[in-house]
Amino acid sequence: MKFTLILGCCTAFALVTGCTTTPMITTMQRDAYLQQFIGQTSQSIETNLNLSSIGYQQAFSPTRDNQTLTYTVIRPISIPAPIAQNPADLDSGAIPIPITPSAQSYDVNLQCKIVFRLENNIAKSVYYTGRTC
Incomplete structure (x- = not known):
């Protein structure tokens, strides 16, 4: 039973982290993109x-x-809502795999x-506030 719960949690985590509705970029890609605006005027940015x-x-x-x-931005993500498994499957020792239909999810904007x-209307640096950037 412990193994089933752990596997279910791990699978759910994988689904949550892999089901975003926006392009997945790395922190390095985001930083590199924004760094190219350093030295430009605010109008150019x-x-x-x-x-x-x-x-x-x-x-x-x-x-x-x-x-x-300052730009206030959101990053929309969709968090799947797993469907409950058949209790008979759990008793048989089967490993439940959460199945998430596309209509059953939570949409969240981070x-x-x-x-x-x-400085003098020229960008000298860029930083982020909030934990969801």
Whole structure:
């Protein structure tokens, strides 16, 4: 029974981490993409930044002050809701495999901020706030 529970949890975790609705990019790819805007003006960043290419959606218009250009972004993901297994299968020693139909999932928008630090309207660095970037 312990093995079945562990395997079920591991399978569910694999399904959750593998079922996003946006392109999967690595942290290094995201960082490299955003670093190319360092040295550019805030107007150039606003014109050329394509957040969807790194798996984000812009939630609001960017905000700008003398020191920062800030994008509030969301990363939509879909978390599958596993279907309960037949109890008779559990008694027979079968290993349950969660099956998730496409209509049974939770859609979640993870939100964070991408902040360009500005000096004289030129981006000097970029950083992130929030744990979901």
